[in-house]
Amino acid sequence: MKEKNPNFFFELQLEEDQSIKLAFWADARSRAAFEYFGDVISFDTTYNTNRYNLVCGSFVGVNHHGQSTFLGCSLMKNEEIESFKWLFQSWLRCMGGNAPKRFLTDQCASMKRALEACMPTTVHRWCIWHIMKKIPSKLNRYKGHADIEQEMSQVVWNSHSKDSFDRNWNDFLLNFGLADNKWLSDLYEDRHIWVPIYLDHHFWAGMRSTQRSESMHSFFNKYITRNSSLIQFVKQYDNCLGSREQAERELDAADFHTLIPCATKSCIEAQFQDAYTHAKFREVQAQFRGKANCITRLKNSALGYGKKYTWNRSC
Template sequence: MQSENSGFFCSIQVDSKNCVSNAVWVDARARMSYTYFGDAVYFDTTYSQNENMAPVAAFTGVNHHGDTVVFGCALILDRTESSYGWIFETWLAAMDRRLPFSFTTDEGKGMAAAVAKVFPQCFHRLCRWRILSRCKKKLTDVYTRFPGFHDELKRCINGCDTVPVFDMFWGSILDKYGLRDDTWLQSLYEIRHKWVPAYLTSSFFAELSLTHRVETVSRFHRNNFSARVSLSTFINRFEQHMDSLYANEAQKDIISFPLEQLLKTNTVLEKQAASIYTRSAFETFQAELIEALQHFAIKVQDGPYMKYCVERDGNPPTRHTILYSVAEEKAWCECCRFAFSAIPCRHVLRVFVLAGVIMIPEPCTTKRWTKKAKTGPELIGLNVGNESGSANDVASRYNDLVHDAMKCAEKGAVSAGAFRFAKEVLRKAFMEIKGLGEKLNTNDMHSAVANR
């Protein structure tokens, strides 16, 4: 069962007894956000941690301010591979089959199989925060006996930005707490390339830093769902929650700060970053730049791809190798920070300072973190084709126009003046389209008669 109007998409799967088994719904704003920020998607199933929670999962992402955005919701009454497959397939169809670069989920065989089937080109990552919280349950005895264990484990996972450093730290934790034979930790290590940041350098995850935790909908669940709340009330509240997320984003879009309040160094790099990035992205850049200035860099190889070594305080674990190409205006670092944030890391910035680069090279900036993230063509992600994507049918034309109207609404809502202007322009456009439509309908009828 499927319905689609005013940009709102809803699809319900029923079982053999005609009872609802799963559902997916996406509103026009979620679709719009996805066109800008759909590069990294998180399938949030925090409801499954608590049996009193409504079985509502959310497709979420991160906007240019580093805040959570919702790309759609799913009701999951049947948690099997085929159900997850149906939910992913249905949601992807609602998003014009535009794939994200990375797709993050909880662990689970059914989930993994469904992701592999529907998102074969995406990098499938497992949520490390969920894995960390599961560690508490699996290693209760260790957590009770050693209160510092959790922080140490968290530092190992989130604080190591290269593979050798992570492996060394992980091994030292196993030895220190006598956990070499623990089968749970062994199984986590076997799948480390799926969840440990140091191993995740081949895709993009839209996290501003390694400790940036994308907020889940669990707090909303806790505050808004109980046995006395019906599912329809819950869903209405969820829509209101989404309204507040959009309002918060719109508010942040129009707030600006004087440069002198923001700057902490005397570099052109920082000034330029403050002018292009959103506040949150700038703060990440600034922290990396300040760290960069605490590092020491040396060129170890010349040529088209110059090689540098960067380290802090002569400390070998902080040593990183960077390749820099002047011709391509690009730099590559072995750390995982760029994969997570797409903001130049401290090591690359140190090389820029040493090489006299005063402006961030364009290939090193990503529009999705800038103040202009929501302008221009919104084609983030891989478009794998849409069978009904041409403008040859009413539904496609309708969706296309709803998308444009949403953009007008977004820009027109930022101030009272913009609102009045948008209203007037839309009124005129409506009158013209209406007049033109009547004329075109008449012409179509005449040509149909003439063709008989």
């Protein structure tokens, strides 16, 4: 791969018997894409190559069409802290030492500690979907566990400030007699890396979970079987990237040659129409449609304290 593509990057760590312990690689396309789409990264290691008992991890970003884009791939024999440190340092070297602003992973203590060491300025977020999915198995021994699950979801999703989350969480624990539950206590200690109210003021490119990475693993399955050799794995990975790149090119061409009409007469909407890709403009346009029949009225104005407006929808 390196001979065909000078910008292909790879690093390898072997065991004493010369078997693979750790491997990371990224081609020129992934390295170039990172410069544009490397602000927010999703990383997941739930895909197993099976034949060699190596865990595959993928670094995934979001491109200008809202599509998932590959930003590197890894193979790991174990998921220990030092292994993740090696991997993240290798990935950073590949990307010119530029750490992303945001990093989304599954709930994993080893990854958390490795990220703190390798990317101390990056905001780390745990996948909330995986955490909420664990509630039944973690709390099913309690009486009324269905009510517990529902109430916990309410607290997590409907607390609109950090203080209200703290109050609601404490009330939730007291009401259900869960104050001594270690899993919940640990979650509360780490609330700053998974509870929405602590994180949603940051830009996350529309991601709250690692499902983009997992969907990319599903995409892998179209190219790779459990019996694929490592050489086949790398080659098919390259084919997979080629397929994604072709899909991006087709959308780029459609954006260049076609135009989505504005839904309103707003000059601001027209600016978005000119600057955004079709996929992103459709998202903005939906908001413009929702406000098309609204009238803005000044509610009150106080010198030095700004102005407050109300929205009224006309029929």
